[in-house]
Amino acid sequence: MDGGELVTRGFGIVGTGVIAAIHADAIALLPDARLVAVTDVATGAAAAFAAAHGCAAEPDLGSLLARRDVEVVCVCVPSGLHAVVGVQAAKAGKHLVVEKPIDVSLEAADRLIDAAQAAGVALTVISQHRFDPGLIELKRLLDDRALGRLVLGEASTKWYRTQAYYDSAAWRGTDAMDGGSLMNQGVHYVDLLRWCMGPPAEVSAVCSTQAHQIEAEDTALALVRFASGAVGTILSSTAAFPGFPQRLEITGTEGTVIVEDGRIVRRALSGGSAGPAASADSAAGDPSAAADPAAVDAASHAAQLADLLDAVDTGREPAVSGRSGRDALEIILAVYESSRTGRPVRLAR
Numbered sequence: 509m510d511g512g513e514l515v516t517r518g519f520g521i522v523g524t525g526v527i528a529a530i531h532a533d534a535i536a537l538l539p540d541a542r543l544v545a546v547t548d549v550a551t552g553a554a555a556a557f558a559a560a561h562g563c564a565a566e567p568d569l570g571s572l573l574a575r576r577d578v579e580v581v582c583v584c585v586p587s588g589l590h591a592v593v594g595v596q597a598a599k600a601g602k603h604l605v606v607e608k609p610i611d612v613s614l615e616a617a618d619r620l621i622d623a624a625q626a627a628g629v630a631l632t633v634i635s636q637h638r639f640d641p642g643l644i645e646l647k648r649l650l651d652d653r654a655l656g657r658l659v660l661g662e663a664s665t666k667w668y669r670t671q672a673y674y675d676s677a678a679w680r681g682t683d684a685m686d687g688g689s690l691m692n693q694g695v696h697y698v699d700l701l702r703w704c705m706g707p708p709a710e711v712s713a714v715c716s717t718q719a720h721q722i723e724a725e726d727t728a729l730a731l732v733r734f735a736s737g738a739v740g741t742i743l744s745s746t747a748a749f750p751g752f753p754q755r756l757e758i759t760g761t762e763g764t765v766i767v768e769d770g771r772i773v774r775r776a777l778s779g780g781s782a783g784p785a786a787s788a789d790s791a792a793g794d795p796s797a798a799a800d801p802a803a804v805d806a807a808s809h810a811a812q813l814a815d816l817l818d819a820v821d822t823g824r825e826p827a828v829s830g831r832s833g834r835d836a837l838e839i840i841l842a843v844y845e846s847s848r849t850g851r852p853v854r855l856a857r
């Protein structure tokens with residue numbers, strides 16, 4: 509290869525529903541990536557998507573995976589099918605971008621992680637808000653120990669989804685394919701809480717289904733004791749009209765940082781800096797996702813895809829690995845189990 513020549517990486521998308529359009533937009537934002545082909549069990553949907561995004565529509569997963577010009581596969585099918593599709597793609601030698609959550613059971617998550625490892629392909633689980641400017645800044649402050657010893661971490665997703673949203677596809681709100689508010693919507697900030705606070709040791713929770721006709725919960729509330737000794741809360745709801753910014757509040761012995769929709773809105777540190785941070789002014793996050801499931805900003809997805817390509821090139825783990833996706837899922841399943849049994853759930857470490 510000549511020095512400076514740009515290698516274009518071919519992407520394929522499996523599942524051409526709501527989030528697939530964000531993946532197509534994210535791929536288009538990357539100078540070294542190209543959407544090559546898509547597939548969906550609804551072949552008409554795949555054809556329409558392909559026409560809109562200027563790529564091929566393959567009739568089935570096998571044909572998409574047989575294409576040598578597809579190097580990375582974005583798994584955008586319902587959550588309970590992530591491992592089924594991802595394992596096949598890994599066996600075909602494709603690098604994997606799997607939408608959140610990694611899947612809905614730890615067994616499925618492990619199958620996917622093991623398949624990627626066995627095939628020697630990279631796997632990243634989408635947690636696009638790790639790439640929001642406010643989160644990058646918060647993580648830098650934590651790595652610099654600017655907040656001191658961590659004391660309290662709070663993750664809150666008070667969003668609103670109509671019954672029509674749940675009725676829009678048969679898998680939504682089911683235990684087997686989706687899970688409820690925490691598994692689908694709250695998972696983003698559960699991952700951020702775990703990323704900032706470290707592993708939890710114990711979870712106690714109450715979940716309920718109050719405002720929707722669905723199998724899973726539409727409201728979840730949990731107390732967390734972290735392995736470090738810090739404590740925290742997780743709140744997630746799709747019953748909070750009209751929908752509010754997702755919030756992460758991290759408090760240490762030296763101060764507190766508050767993030768809303770990917771922006772730092774308050775930074776009070778004993779070392780001096782107080783008030784909103786510079787990143788509060790920068791465009792980030794997708795505040796309208798509070799009420800509109802399709803209103804996701806493609807820039808943070810693009811940053812995560814770029815991270816995956818860099819990981820492939822350099823042989824390192826992606827920033828959000830399969831293991832990170834499993835860690836978030838483990839917390840969510842512990843919340844569900846605690847609510848079901850009425851007992852605290854200990855997490856093995």
Ligand SMILES: NC(=O)c1ccc[n+]([C@@H]2O[C@H](COP(=O)([O-])OP(=O)(O)OC[C@H]3O[C@@H](n4cnc5c(N)ncnc54)[C@H](O)[C@@H]3O)[C@@H](O)[C@H]2O)c1
Nearest residue numbers: 523524525526527548549550584585586587607608609677
């Ligand atoms: N990161 C985010 O912000 C974000 C936002 C929305 C959804 N998601 C995630 O994306 C995934 C999909 O959600 P959505 O809202 O796009 O769903 P959707 O129902 O709009 O789209 C899913 C598509 O997958 C297709 N499909 C189902 N089974 C298939 C199979 N076996 N092979 C190929 N195609 C198949 C369906 O026909 C449908 O077109 C979920 O896991 C969800 O949690 C992530």
